[in-house]
Amino acid sequence: MKKFILVLAVFMMSLSSSFAGHRMYLKKVYSLYNSTGSYVLTCKFYSNKVEITENTGTESSLRVEPTAYSGTTFASLITSASSRSLLSAPFNLCDGGSLWTRAYRASGTYFTLKKFEDCGPTVKTRSGTAARTLRNIVERYCVSFGQK
Numbered sequence: 001m002k003k004f005i006l007v008l009a010v011f012m013m014s015l016s017s018s019f020a021g022h023r024m025y026l027k028k029v030y031s032l033y034n035s036t037g038s039y040v041l042t043c044k045f046y047s048n049k050v051e052i053t054e055n056t057g058t059e060s061s062l063r064v065e066p067t068a069y070s071g072t073t074f075a076s077l078i079t080s081a082s083s084r085s086l087l088s089a090p091f092n093l094c095d096g097g098s099l100w101t102r103a104y105r106a107s108g109t110y111f112t113l114k115k116f117e118d119c120g121p122t123v124k125t126r127s128g129t130a131a132r133t134l135r136n137i138v139e140r141y142c143v144s145f146g147q148k
Contacts, residue, residue: 022046023046023047023071023104023106024044024045024046024104025045025046025047025071025074025075025078025103025104026043026044026045026074026101026102026103026104026113026134026137026138027042027043027044027045027101027102027104027110028041028042028043028099028100028101028102028138028142029041029042029043029099029100030042030097030098030099031097031098031099032095032096032097032098032118033097033118034095037056037057037058038055038056038057039054039055039056039057039097040053040054040055041053041054041142042055043138043141043142045067045069045074045137045138045141046067046071047069047070047071047074048066048067048070048071049064049065049066049067050064050065050067050141050142051063051064052064052065052141052142065141067137067141069137074134075106076130077103077130077133077134078103078104078105078130078134079105080128080129080130081103081111081113081126081128081130081131081134082103082105082111084126084127084128084130084131085126085127086111086112086124086125086126086127087124087125087126087127088122088123088124089122089123089125090121090122090123091116091120091121091122091123092119092121093116093118093119094118094119095118095119096116096118097118098116098117098118098120099114099115099116100112100114100115101113101114101115101134101135101138103131103134111126112124112126113125113126113131113134113135113138114126114135
């Protein structure tokens, strides 16, 4: 019986570690819709890579890049950032698109790091050093193909 429990424990540990690289830590979506068409940039951050998708309405492209950040780094920053306040500031930009950036806890729930809507009255930004660090990581990797 002890041998069975040991084998089961080893199997469960290997199973959980094999899925650890598939946990999404951060996600950013930027969208712009106007008379000339649509544009959506989506970035999903995992422990060792970021998947960047651009969609222009008629074409879609995917780029996968390695990141210099581990899942442990993301998890620690997310834990620290989750307890900070979401601040609002005036934001009256029109035709600038909409954006949201979210951080995902291990439970799968998320919280907002940054959000604004086209012609919206406010931009919402999570306070604190950890949240700022996560936003900086997103901005470092999540740029359109034309900017890379």
